[in-house]
Structure formats: C-alpha cells, structure tokens
Amino acid sequence: MSDTKPTFLERMQNLDRRILYAILVVFTTVPLFIKTDLPVEPDAYTKALYYRLMTIPQDKTVFLQSDWTVSTRGENAGHMEALLRILMSRKIKFVVYSVGDAQAPGVYREVIRNINLERKEAGLTEYKTWDDYVDLAYFPNAEGTLNAIAFDVRKAFASRRVKDPNTGSDRPAFESPVLSKVQTVGDAGLYMIVTASSTVDRAVERLNERTNLAVMCTGVIGPSALPWYQAGQIKGVAIGLKGVYDMEYMMKYGLNHPDPNKNGRIEVPWAGKEDKSAEPVTEGKTFARGSLYYLSFHFAILLLIIAVILGNVGMFLGRKAERAS
Amino acid sequence: MINLLAQVPTYNFWRVPPLSGELWLKIGVTLLLCCGIVAFLMNAPTRVRRPVVWFFTFIAGAFYVALWIWPQPVSREPNTLPRDGIEGIGFLLNDIQPRVADVSNILTTILLGLGIYSLLRIHLSKIVKRQADSPFSIVLIVSMLAITLVGYMDWYMREFSVAGKEGKLQEMVNWTPINFAQNLLFDGFLQQMDSAMFSMIAFFILSAAYRAFRIRSVEATVLMASALILMISLLGGIVFAWNHGVANMAAGMHIPLANPEINEAGYLNNLKITSAAGWLRNTLQVPALRAVDFGIGLGALAMGLRLWLGLEKGGVTV
Numbered sequence: 001m002s003d004t005k006p007t008f009l010e011r012m013q014n015l016d017r018r019i020l021y022a023i024l025v026v027f028t029t030v031p032l033f034i035k036t037d038l039p040v041e042p043d044a045y046t047k048a049l050y051y052r053l054m055t056i057p058q059d060k061t062v063f064l065q066s067d068w069t070v071s072t073r074g075e076n077a078g079h080m081e082a083l084l085r086i087l088m089s090r091k092i093k094f095v096v097y098s099v100g101d102a103q104a105p106g107v108y109r110e111v112i113r114n115i116n117l118e119r120k121e122a123g124l125t126e127y128k129t130w131d132d133y134v135d136l137a138y139f140p141n142a143e144g145t146l147n148a149i150a151f152d153v154r155k156a157f158a159s160r161r162v163k164d165p166n167t168g169s170d171r172p173a174f175e176s177p178v179l180s181k182v183q184t185v186g187d188a189g190l191y192m193i194v195t196a197s198s199t200v201d202r203a204v205e206r207l208n209e210r211t212n213l214a215v216m217c218t219g220v221i222g223p224s225a226l227p228w229y230q231a232g233q234i235k236g237v238a239i240g241l242k243g244v245y246d247m248e249y250m251m252k253y254g255l256n257h258p259d260p261n262k263n264g265r266i267e268v269p270w271a272g273k274e275d276k277s278a279e280p281v282t283e284g285k286t287f288a289r290g291s292l293y294y295l296s297f298h299f300a301i302l303l304l305i306i307a308v309i310l311g312n313v314g315m316f317l318g319r320k321a322e323r324a325s
Numbered sequence: 326m327i328n329l330l331a332q333v334p335t336y337n338f339w340r341v342p343p344l345s346g347e348l349w350l351k352i353g354v355t356l357l358l359c360c361g362i363v364a365f366l367m368n369a370p371t372r373v374r375r376p377v378v379w380f381f382t383f384i385a386g387a388f389y390v391a392l393w394i395w396p397q398p399v400s401r402e403p404n405t406l407p408r409d410g411i412e413g414i415g416f417l418l419n420d421i422q423p424r425v426a427d428v429s430n431i432l433t434t435i436l437l438g439l440g441i442y443s444l445l446r447i448h449l450s451k452i453v454k455r456q457a458d459s460p461f462s463i464v465l466i467v468s469m470l471a472i473t474l475v476g477y478m479d480w481y482m483r484e485f486s487v488a489g490k491e492g493k494l495q496e497m498v499n500w501t502p503i504n505f506a507q508n509l510l511f512d513g514f515l516q517q518m519d520s521a522m523f524s525m526i527a528f529f530i531l532s533a534a535y536r537a538f539r540i541r542s543v544e545a546t547v548l549m550a551s552a553l554i555l556m557i558s559l560l561g562g563i564v565f566a567w568n569h570g571v572a573n574m575a576a577g578m579h580i581p582l583a584n585p586e587i588n589e590a591g592y593l594n595n596l597k598i599t600s601a602a603g604w605l606r607n608t609l610q611v612p613a614l615r616a617v618d619f620g621i622g623l624g625a626l627a628m629g630l631r632l633w634l635g636l637e638k639g640g641v642t643v
Binding site: 015017020021024028038039040041044069070071072073074102106107110113139140141143144145147148151152155156158159161165168170219223224226227230240241242245246294295297298300301302303304305307308310311312315 | 343389392419422423425426427429430432433434436437490492495511512515516517519520522523524527528530531532534535536537538539540541549553556557559560561562563564565568599603606607610611614615618
C-alpha cells in the first residue's frame with residue numbers, strides 16, 4: 001500500500017459527483033443575478049428569421065403553431081416572448097394553436113397574458129382576443145390537421161368558435177378580423193412554428209409548398225431543422241437559447257441597420273445581404289429572458305468543457321502512471 | 326341579388342345547433358355505440374378481430390393514398406362543378422379531407438381517454454390489493470382528480486359566470502379561491518415540477534462529460550474536437566471576442582478578411598469560430614442528418630405499406 005498523497009490533478013480525476021453538481025448549481029444560478037448585454041454575432045439563419053418577421057406586411061395574419069410546454073421553458077418561452085413582442089410592436093394579427101401537446105395552449109396563453117401585462121405597464125395597447133389574435137387551442141392529430149390546413153384552412157378550422165368580447169357570444173373563428181381575409185394557408189404573412197418536438201418535420205412535409213414556414217426550436221431539435229433551412233423549405237430558424245439572445249440582440253440593434261447612437265455603425269451586419277435591412281423593435285422590451293439566461297448558459301457550457309478536459313487529463317495521467325509502474 | 330341568408334348555418338342530420346338537446350342525445354348514443362363496438366372487439370376472438378381491424382386500417386390508409394395520387398383541383402371556386410369523373414373524384418376527396426381530419430382528431434382524443442382508463446385501472450388495483458408503493462398510487466390518483474376537477478371548475482367560471490363573461494377574471498384581484506387553486510396546481514406545481522425534471526438532465530450531462538467523454542481513439546478525438554468547436558460557437562460573448570481578435574490580427578498584418586480584388590474571403594477568416602462551426606454544420610452535420618432522414622423515410626414507407634396491407638405481424642395481424 002502506497003503512503004504517497006495523491007497530487008492535486010489526481011484528486012481532480014476522482015471528484016465526487018455531488019461536488020460537480022454543487023459547482024453546476026453555483027455556476028448556473030449566480031449569473032442569473034448579473035444582467036449583461038453581451039455582444040454577439042447572430043447566426044445567419046436567425047438573421048433570416050428576424051428579417052422575415054420584420055418585413056411581414058401589416059395586413060397579413062401570422063399563423064403561430066405553438067407546440068412546446070414548460071419542460072423546455074428555458075428556450076421556448078424566450079422564443080415565444082420575442083416573437084410576440086415583434087408581432088405586437090408591428091401590430092400584426094395572429095392565430096395561435098397547437099398540434100403537439102394538450103398542455104401547450106395553457107402555456108402559450110400564460111405567455112400572451114404576461115406580454116399583455118408588460119405592455120399595459122409600459123402604457124402600450126394590449127392585444128385583444130378576436131380583434132388582434134385568435135386562439136384555436138389544441139388539435140390532437142398533427143398529421144391530419146396539418147394536411148387539412150394545407151388543403152383547405154377554412155374547412156380545417158371551421159368547427160372552431162371563438163368568444164367575441166363585443167357581443168359576448170361564441171362565433172366562428174373565420175368571422176373574426178384576424179381570419180376574415182384568409183382564404184388559404186398561403187395568405188398567411190408567415191407560418192411560425194415554436195416547438196420542442198418533431199412537429200416541425202410534419203409541418204414541412206405538409207405545408208412547405210403552400211406557405212412560408214419559419215421555426216423557433218430547442219437546441220435538441222435545431223440540427224434536424226437545419227436541412228430544411230438549407231433546402232429553402234423553411235425561411236428562418238432560431239435555435240435554443242442562443243437563438244433567443246440573437247433575436248433579442250437584433251430587436252435592440254436591428255439588422256444591417258446603422259445605429260445613430262454609435263455614429264451610424266452597423267451593430268449586426270448581414271454578410272452577402274447588404275441590400276436587406278430590418279429596423280430594431282421600437283416599443284416594449286427587447287432584452288429580456290435571453291439576456292437574463294445567456295451568461296448562465298456561458299458558465300454551464302464552460303463548466304462542461306472544463307469537465308471534459310479534466311476527465312481526459314485524468315485518463316492520460318492514469319495511463320502514464322500505469323506505464324511507469 | 327345578395328343572398329342575405331348565405332351565412333346562416335343549415336342544419337341536417339349531421340349538423341345540429343350547438344348545446345341543443347338533440348346534439349347531447351346524439352353524442353350519448355354515439356358514445357354508447359362506440360363503447361359497444363370497443364367491448365365487442367376486445368372480447369372477440371382474434372380470427373374475428375383481425376379482418377375488422379385490417380379493413381378499417383386499409384380504408385383509412387386508402388383515403389390518404391388516393392388523396393396523394395389523385396389529381397387535385399387547382400384554383401377551384403366555391404361553386405365550380407367538376408367537368409368529368411376524374412375531376413369529380415378529386416373534388417370529393419378534397420371535400421372529405423377536413424372531415425377525415427376531424428375524425429382523426431377525435432380518434433386521437435379517444436386515446437387520451439384510453440390512457441386515463443388504463444392509469445386508473447392499474448393504480449386502483451394496486452391500492453385495493455395494498456401492493457408495494459401503493460401510497461404513490463394514491464398520490465397519483467388524488468393529484469389527477471384534483472387538477473381535473475379544479476381545472477373544469479376554473480374553466481366553467483371563466484366561461485359561464487358573470488365575472489368571467491365580463492372578462493374580470495383576467496385580473497388577479499378578481500380571482501375566487503377556485504382560480505387561485507387552479508393557478509397553484511397548474512402554474513405553481515405542475516409547470517415548476519415539469520421544468521425541474523427537465524433541468525435535471527444538466528446534472529447527468531455534466532457527470533457524463535466528466536466520466537465518459539474520453540479520447541480513446543482517433544474517431545473519439547475527431548468527435549470531441551468537433552463537439553468543442555460547436556459548443557464554443559454557442560457562447561456568443563466568447564465567439565464575438567475571438568472573431569474580433571482574428572479581425573484585429575488581420576488588420577495588424579494588413580490582410581483584408583474579405584478581398585474584393587480576388588473576390589474571396591481572406592484565409593484568416595478560417596480562424597473564426599463561426600467559420601469553423603459553420604463548416605462543421607453545413608458540410609458534415611446537415612448532410613449526415615439528411616442521409617439519416619432519407620433512411621428513416623424509406624423505413625417509414627416500408628413499415629407504412631406493411632401495416633396498410635396487413636402484412637405486419639406486430640400490427641393488425643395479431
């Protein structure tokens with residue numbers, strides 16, 4: 001039995017996992033109290049999404065398919081909030097529903113309610129159901145519903161009735177100002193999918209030839225959405241928390257937009273697309289959930305990288321010791 | 326002349342006024358009929374069940390196959406009449422499609438009921454037999470009943486009470502104990518526990534990265550190098566600083582990062598993290614995923630055909 005004390009590096013190779021967990025908790029929670037606006041270079045596909053959102057004609061209705069629940073709130077809530085802030089600031093009407101999860105309507109309603117409260121506190125006009133947006137709730141069968149939307153959206157939503165606050169009665173959704181001009185899904189200003197699951201694949205399969213699709217998804221789903229973007233079947237993507245922060249950064253500084261506070265410097269250039277530009281969002285919050293979580297995310301990923309490096313250093317030291325003995 | 330009655334719904338056997346007695350009667354009779362059919366199928370011998378299940382599977386699949394291969398009407402106006410039989414079938418398939426989608430939505434909803442029935446059967450039997458872990462079953466049943474009951478009461482108040490109709494329940498100051506209970510159960514408990522469960526993955530990933538992600542071969546080294554570049558590319562602050570460092574270095578060496586004379590990016594651009602990560606994504610990751618998608622698509626097509634034609638042993642032939 002050897003009496004030699006293990007070196008610091010050797011001790012680091014056999015860390016108790018409870019210590020690792022404690023470090024992770026500290027690394028991810030402490031930065032939540034530090035508000036920073038880190039400079040970033042948004043991804044090209046997120047720039048494409050922001051450009052699309054900022055150039056939707058104001059008389060067009062956005063179709064919003066929200067297929068996420070609270071398990072992915074860290075990413076999707078930020079997507080949804082950024083999206084709603086952009087639509088509401090641009091006074092664009094939207095129809096929202098889910099084909100992914102029965103819990104999804106409860107979750108997106110809470111986000112809409114919170115953004116409305118935020119606008120009310122800021123002295124901005126609230127979005128009203130029926131006049132500004134229509135909530136069609138949940139469709140359990142994604143394949144069948146998306147197919148029906150592709151063929152005839154008026155028949156697909158024909159059975160859905162929405163409360164008209166002006167009369168207090170339930171009326172067919174297509175009588176609302178939001179959907180009255182919509183004849184086909186091709187009339188949508190943009191078909192947005194906020195998702196944590198493969199419903200993006202279903203939507204591309206059924207709808208990509210009929211309308212313009214764009215996606216906001218979790219980091220896990222992101223890689224499987226990129227082939228659709230590369231093929232031109234979806235027009236823009238925001239992936240994970242980086243996507244949320246990229247969106248918020250562009251909401252603050254615009255895209256290919258000269259910043260008058262910085263001597264006309266363009267904070268977010270779009271290489272190869274210099275002829276296209278999008279304004280920043282002019283009312284309400286810009287930096288929000290993404291800005292709040294992004295520093296924590298940095299620390300968590302750095303900790304992961306350090307853990308991988310430490311594990312491998314330990315393995316090499318162990319092999320070296322074996323060879324020496 | 327304008328038809329002022331065009332928007333008035335026409336009622337027939339299949340379409341009756343909402344919330345009418347006739348509607349509830351028809352829902353009740355249909356429910357009983359469906360329960361009877363399900364009970365018959367569950368108790369029928371396999372030789373009877375097999376052709377029935379295969380028949381309905383084939384009919385459901387045949388509709389979507391026909392919808393896919395049959396010529397579809399283009400620019401059809403509401404009053405357009407079909408010119409021939411082929412176009413007539415195209416019109417018919419087009420008209421039936423939303424109804425089939427409705428049926429598929431209803432069938433998927435029935436699965437939810439089936440899930441509740443199955444859950445109750447298993448856990449009530451555990452409680453009655455006082456098996457091990459039966460206290461957990463009690464917690465599950467009580468939680469499920471509580472959130473269902475409170476959820477319906479909250480919905481009823483928001484939809485049908487005077488305060489709900491006037492929209493007063495949108496404001497928290499007007500809430501009743503039921504609304505607070507719903508908020509506590511759904512927003513306070515369910516949502517937070519759901520988020521907490523998902524966030525636990527971070528701990529397992531960290532532990533796995535520390536103990537299992539080891540460079541034991543050339544393939545593992547390539548995998549780890551790619552993973553590190555892609556992980557770092559997610560860290561906007563670090564990427565921004567690194568890329569600016571590269572730009573400053575290029576400026577110091579008087580090398581333009583994008584040289585308009587030779588119309589290509591300077592070689593130093595390759596040192597940017599975004600360039601390396603972009604190359605990995607676009608050149609390696611996306612094509613690999615596309616290949617996987619093709620494989621999955623072909624597999625799904627083969628499996629779909631086997632199920633549709635009743636050839637799958639684990640499917641309708643059981």
